[in-house]
Amino acid sequence: MQVKETTAEGLKRVIEVVIPASDLEARLQTRLHEAKDQARLKGFRPGKVPLAHLRKTYGRSMMAEIINQILNETPRSVIAERNERSAMRPEIEMSEDAGEAEKVLGGKEDFRFKISYEMLPAFDLKDTAGIKVERPVVEVPEEEVEDQVKRIAENARSYEPTEEGAQDGDRVTLDFVGKVDGEAFDGGTAADQNLVLGSKTFIPGFEDQLLGAKAGDEKAVDVTFPADYGAENLAGKDATFDVTVKAVARPAELELDDEVAKRLGIESLERLRTVVREQIESQYGLATRQKVKRQLLDALDKDYDFELPERLVQAEFDNIFAQVQQELKSAGKSFEDEETTEEKAREEYLVLAKRRVRLGLVLSEMGEKAGVQISDEEMQRALFDQVRRFPGQEQQIYEYYQKNPEAVASLRAPLYEEKVVDWLLTKIDVTDKTVTKEELMKEDEEPLALAS
Known part of the structure; x- marks a missing residue:
């Protein structure tokens, strides 16, 4: 193998590699001898296939495997021998001439290619002892902890049925079917869906239209999907939800105690x-x-x-x-x-x-x-x-x-x-x-x- 540096500009390196045809032939002969004892070809006894016939049948594909092995291994070994480190995977440049490629695969011409890469730069590490930093620390106040505990505890709040009209904070249980242009759309139907009014978990305007609703009421809720809504087929569209209010429940007083936890x-x-x-x-x-x-x-x-x-x-x-x-x-x-x-x-x-x-x-x-x-x-x-x-x-x-x-x-x-x-x-x-x-x-x- 012949290796020659053709470019050395800053961190850029280009290395030209030539694998003589004689070296390729030697590798091919090794492959053929290894395959001879294992080859199973019609008309020949195991281990008795002539090398010439084996070469005629498999020589080109074996040489292609040899070339691929060279391209996979050579860049790494060449760069290591030069005591360099490549910043990224090296690029390989070969001739695109089909005739030249056939000669290489046929063992009649040297295999030439170039390895292009950039080296990792060499630099001296400096002393870090003089570096000073401030670590910002927040002392968590009890009030913040308590506020967060209360927000979490809301998930465990109990609700009591009421016959009064629904207010902000009440939980309503709904069945609904959403329609656009009179046609129900995927994902727009639900049964026994719980919704806390004022939570803003539904489309803007939906919850407001349920204020005052009582168990048993049926309502048509008209809304417009936001322009940036996740489902493109609904974004910006007007929709009507046929809603049946099945129950209204009012939140009980929330007491922070072990039972809530x-x-x-x-x-x-x-x-x-x-x-x-x-x-x-x-x-x-x-x-x-x-x-x-x-x-x-x-x-x-x-x-x-x-x-x-x-x-x-x-x-x-x-x-x-x-x-x-x-x-x-x-x-x-x-x-x-x-x-x-x-x-x-x-x-x-x-x-x-x-x-x-x-x-x-x-x-x-x-x-x-x-x-x-x-x-x-x-x-x-x-x-x-x-x-x-x-x-x-x-x-x-x-x-x-x-x-x-x-x-x-x-x-x-x-x-x-x-x-x-x-x-x-x-x-x-x-x-x-x-x-x-x-x-x-x-x-x-x-x-x-x-x-x-």
Whole structure:
């Protein structure tokens, strides 16, 4: 095998590889001899098929397999021998001339191809001891816990039948059939449906028209589906619901006690308060983590400036911009609605993509030097979490990750990033600062430097 570097510009490398026809022939002969004892061809005894006949029958397909093996193995081995690391999967360039390909497959011509890739940049890690960050901490007040407990307890509130007209807060039990242009539509029919008036869980205007209704009443409720309604066939359409009110019930006085907690599946009111506090603290803890991480990454960003692999930056930019466009589409907005232009947005998100790639490389290098590892158990847990997001498709999703190393790498990357951040937080100066809930939850003006 002959290897020659033809391009070395910045991080870009192009390597020309030539596999002599004699080497291809040697590999083919090895394959033929291995297959000779196993070949089963009509008219020949097992193990007695002449090599010439075997070559005539299988030579071309075997050479194609040899070529594919060379293309799969050579880029990795060549780059490793050069003590380099490719930023992304190398690109292979071969001749598209059919005649030349036939000569190679026939063992009559050398096999030539080029390997194009960008190296991961080399840079020196800097001391992190001087980095200081403030960890914003919110002290959860008892009132907030109690308010949340009351909201949760509403789910366990009991209702008592009433013969009076329905009021806000009352629970009505309904049968209904929804129609558009006089025709019933899918999903618009229900029986014994409970609805708490004022909860705003139904289409706007539906609940208001049931105020004053009594058990046994039949009403025609006219509504208009919102323009952004999830079902496109109903969005913006006028509809009529033929409603039968089967019962009206008034909420009983809500008393916070152990019985309410038990109806919620928790052994006592005190335990309910503890669970609620833990949930609130967990929510604030996530926000605190993001604030601390942002400060840390901002500090690192100031310390590093080096050439980046263009393809890696482009791939990151494409991911970011596709997400931005999808979010705008889902919200029915344009760049102009966000007081910008697509061109300006592209410039801004390209800067973000470069920052993400640069910081990703820095964190990766730090993690490698620190010996940060992701265990098999952690990867399995991440995979199972991903699979559970697609109920009914678990097997297909699991097989997808089994067959796609790049997809598995996409699960590993955020886990590794968080573990490196955890390690860094033990090496820098972190001080706690008590803040209000509003200060903690205030969104940063710029998006987080790395995807979490």
